[in-house]
Amino acid sequence: MDSEAAAPDEPRRPEVVLRLFGRTDVGQVREHNEDNFIVADLTKASRGLMEMDRYQVIGERGALLGVCDGMGGAAAGEVASQLAVDIIYQRMSAGGPPQNHDELAARLVQAIEAAGLRIFSEAKLDRTRRGMGTTSTVAALMDDHLFLGQVGDSRAYILRGDRLVQVTRDQSLVNQLIEAGQLTEEEAETFEHNNIILQALGTADSVQVDLTYVALKRGDTLMLCSDGLSGMVRNEEIREVLRTVDDPIEACKVLTDRANQAGGHDNITVVVAKFDGDGLAAAELEDIEELRYQKYQLPEHLLAQNSVASEPARKVKELDEKKISQRPPSPKSWLGSSDGDMGEESDEYDRAFSTMAQDDALDERNARAPVQGDEPIMIPTDGAPQWLVILMIVSAVACVTIAGYYLLR
Structure with missing residues (x-):
């Protein structure tokens, strides 16, 4: 008879299971796809x-999902979004497993910051990529804690x-105007300049990551998307697809098709994840009613330990104000002129960007790359109050509209 006692069975850890899929599409108008995503x-x-990756049981390191919408003209936007997903994944994969939820959240913020600094550095080294950037909406999951780090206007829905x-x-002008009570949501749908965003990875050497949190419940569905989807498909239609289509693969396909049928004006990217398992509590009525946008505050010591600025080889300055960049939906400048009329205006904004973002002075006439139709425009806002920035932009739009009216009469 074997004298060694059999080891008692270890209790099974409650599981959180997710089924997921992601899809990206060039759309109906753009010539190349500047979006990227990560699962x-x-x-x-x-x-x-x-x-095997479409079905995951969440382990000790967690799961990562994200969408990045690049900008910058030529191939620069694609480079920026690819750099972002690569660096965020590398940073989140490094080191040992996070010891707690705060550490996971701090790693997420640090990974997004590091991606932004790397893209900014690459743009400084290669003049043809100057001004490239990308949005970034990334979800990190450990047990029932879902953290979201956001820069730009790509979205997350539950x-x-x-x-x-x-x-x-959305870190965008149109959302800022809505929150200030100067624009209704109905008016925002047809607002001429609803593609202006307040910050992006790579357009400055530091970013302000908006960190939010969701306590997941069994049966929840997460959707991440670029504005090529959210700008073309109404929320009610998104809700109906996610509610009625159980398979994430099919849900991604249906949503992409709907955006293309609505015009497909931009690249379309979507990630859908459905959560289940006994590691998640069932949703009560109050859990449904209280679901909302919820900021997550990290402890100060974790912010200091994980900040990109704390790395000795980095040079990161604190932003006084958010900077504004824009991704035009078609080959036109932000004031509506065609490519052939962009010379003087483009030079002006290129010089403004150079003053803000580069430490060394460059000869602009020799250094500036040819302007691409979808190259972002940076507007200097350092030291200016937010209301003044909004007033300046709205005034400029009004002046151009009036001028155009009289010219075309």
């Missing part, structure tokens, strides 16, 4: 959409029960 199991160090809630806030 990764950090515990298995597995990244991609192989069949469907819980029959209720769809946007759990991020």
Whole structure:
């Protein structure tokens, strides 16, 4: 008889399971796709959409999902978004497993900051890529804690029960005007300059990551998307697709098709993840009603330890004000002139960007690359109050509209 006692069975850890998929499409208007997305199991160090990656049991390192919408003209936007997903994944994969939820959230913020600094540095080294940048909306998950780090206007939604809630806030001019009560949501849908964003990774050497949190419940569905989807498909239609289509692969396809049918004016990217398992509590009525955008405050010591600015080889200055960049939806400047009329105006904004973002002076006439139709325009706002920036932009739009009216009469 074996004298060694059998080891008692270890209790099974409650599981959080997710089924997911991601899809990106060039759309109907753009010539190339500047969007990127990431889906990764950090515990298995597995990244991609192989069949085994579409079903995950959340391990000790968690899971990572993200969408990045690049900008910058030519191939620069694609480079920026690819750099972002690569660096964020590398940073989130480095080191040992996070010891707690705060550490996971701090790593997410630090990874996004590091991606922004790297893109900014690459743009300084290569003049043809100056001004490139990308939005970044990234979700990191550990057990029932979902953290979202956002820069720009790509979105995250949660469907819980029959209720769809946007759990991020667009860092955009149009959203700022809505929150200030100067624009209604109905007016925002047709607002001429609803493609102006307040910050992006790579357009400055530091960013302010908006960190938010969702306590997941069993049956929740997460959707991340670029504005090529959210700008073309109404929230009610998104809700209905996520509610009625159970398979994430099919849901991504249907949503992409809907955006293309609505015009496909921009690149379209979507990631859908559905959560289940006994590691998640069932959603009560109050959980559905209280679901909302919720900021997450990290402890000060973690912010200091994980800040990119704390790395000795880095040079990061604090931003006084957010800077504004723009991704025009068609080959026109932000004031509506055609490519052939952009010379003097483009020079002016290029010089403004150079003053803000580069420490060394460059000869602009020799250094500036040819202007591309979708090159972002940086507007200097350092030291100016937010209301003044909004007033300046709205006034400029009004003046151009009036001038255009009289010229075309």
